[in-house]
Amino acid sequence: MLTSNEQLRYSRQTMLKHIGENGQLKLRNASVLIVGMGGLGNPVAMYLNAAGVGRIMIADGDNIEITNLQRQVLFGESDLTQNKADCAAEKLNKNNSDTQIEVIDEMLDEELGQFYIPQVDVVVDCSDNIETRYLVNSLCVDHKKPFVVGAATGFDGQQLVVDPRKDNAACYQCFFPISEKAPANNCQTVGILGPVLAIIAGLQALQTIKLLTGIDVKYNQLNVYDGFYNQWQQFNISKQVDCPICQNN
Amino acid sequence: MKVHINGEALILQSNDISKKSKANLTDVLAQYLTSRQQKMSFAVALNSDFVSKSQYSSTLLNDGDSIDVLFPIVGG
Ligand SMILES: [Zn+2]
Numbered sequence: 001m002l003t004s005n006e007q008l009r010y011s012r013q014t015m016l017k018h019i020g021e022n023g024q025l026k027l028r029n030a031s032v033l034i035v036g037m038g039g040l041g042n043p044v045a046m047y048l049n050a051a052g053v054g055r056i057m058i059a060d061g062d063n064i065e066i067t068n069l070q071r072q073v074l075f076g077e078s079d080l081t082q083n084k085a086d087c088a089a090e091k092l093n094k095n096n097s098d099t100q101i102e103v104i105d106e107m108l109d110e111e112l113g114q115f116y117i118p119q120v121d122v123v124v125d126c127s128d129n130i131e132t133r134y135l136v137n138s139l140c141v142d143h144k145k146p147f148v149v150g151a152a153t154g155f156d157g158q159q160l161v162v163d164p165r166k167d168n169a170a171c172y173q174c175f176f177p178i179s180e181k182a183p184a185n186n187c188q189t190v191g192i193l194g195p196v197l198a199i200i201a202g203l204q205a206l207q208t209i210k211l212l213t214g215i216d217v218k219y220n221q222l223n224v225y226d227g228f229y230n231q232w233q234q235f236n237i238s239k240q241v242d243c244p245i246c247q248n249n
Numbered sequence: 250m251k252v253h254i255n256g257e258a259l260i261l262q263s264n265d266i267s268k269k270s271k272a273n274l275t276d277v278l279a280q281y282l283t284s285r286q287q288k289m290s291f292a293v294a295l296n297s298d299f300v301s302k303s304q305y306s307s308t309l310l311n312d313g314d315s316i317d318v319l320f321p322i323v324g325g
Contacts, residue, residue, distance in 0.1 A: 040325035126325045130290075133323075153324035176321040177302070179290035192324060222292070222299075224319065235292070235317065237299035 023213035030212040031055035033120045037084040039071040039197035040126035047205035059104035060084040071194035137172040150204040155227035157200035163219040174240040274305040
């Protein structure tokens, strides 16, 4: 049962027939791991925290720099040099005392992933490098945990859901196999506008809430956003028989 | 033959396809991507459906087809 305070606090989302009080209880009992607390991680954490997701683990080993402030909206001038996960947890706690925030003040590696991923219901990828994304993808497939991927640079964003609980679900590596040459661009080299991150992160938070409350989420679909021409495109994929990650799943 | 690749019109050069009746995805990618790009991770969609790498050479194109070459975005 929700407390009367919770009933009031979350009333605008529990009044949705697909959420209801039951959905709110699911959110309260849920745990989520957010990998990366930068431009995507900030809004994802803020929305999941505000929505009352019971346990939110945030992993980031970076410290806040002045060049982050233009897009990492949880952080301000007085937070410079602090660890991102630590600082975010402090702010998120102030916004919602119902939720529990756990800080992992390191970059997620295989060992940390093996420890934390089995404990959560959904993993949200807000990392800024492809190695971490491939690692988390493979761990999520192994542990059959839904994985919400987001990425953005410049005016462009990509978002997809990997749901290894479904037999026919493609993984990130089905879409983008590991290659000889690493992708050329990232936020450091090509720049990024804050609102593009907000759009992709908003979609990631929405997909996460739907996964946690049992609403159907479309997987096997890459959503591509072009913020310059204001266009969305969807691309469909099926699980790849020769994918080294989901072959044995 | 004219196809669209990432929204831009691409006229397929006839010498690439003169031996065959139709161009395939491998022909188009060879014309569109630099050799460096060809070694990078990318995904190809034909009329919004993803095509496996193993199917590129057997996927024949029709006039007016829309091809998207997508590179993974890295950044957050
Ligand atoms: Zn796969």
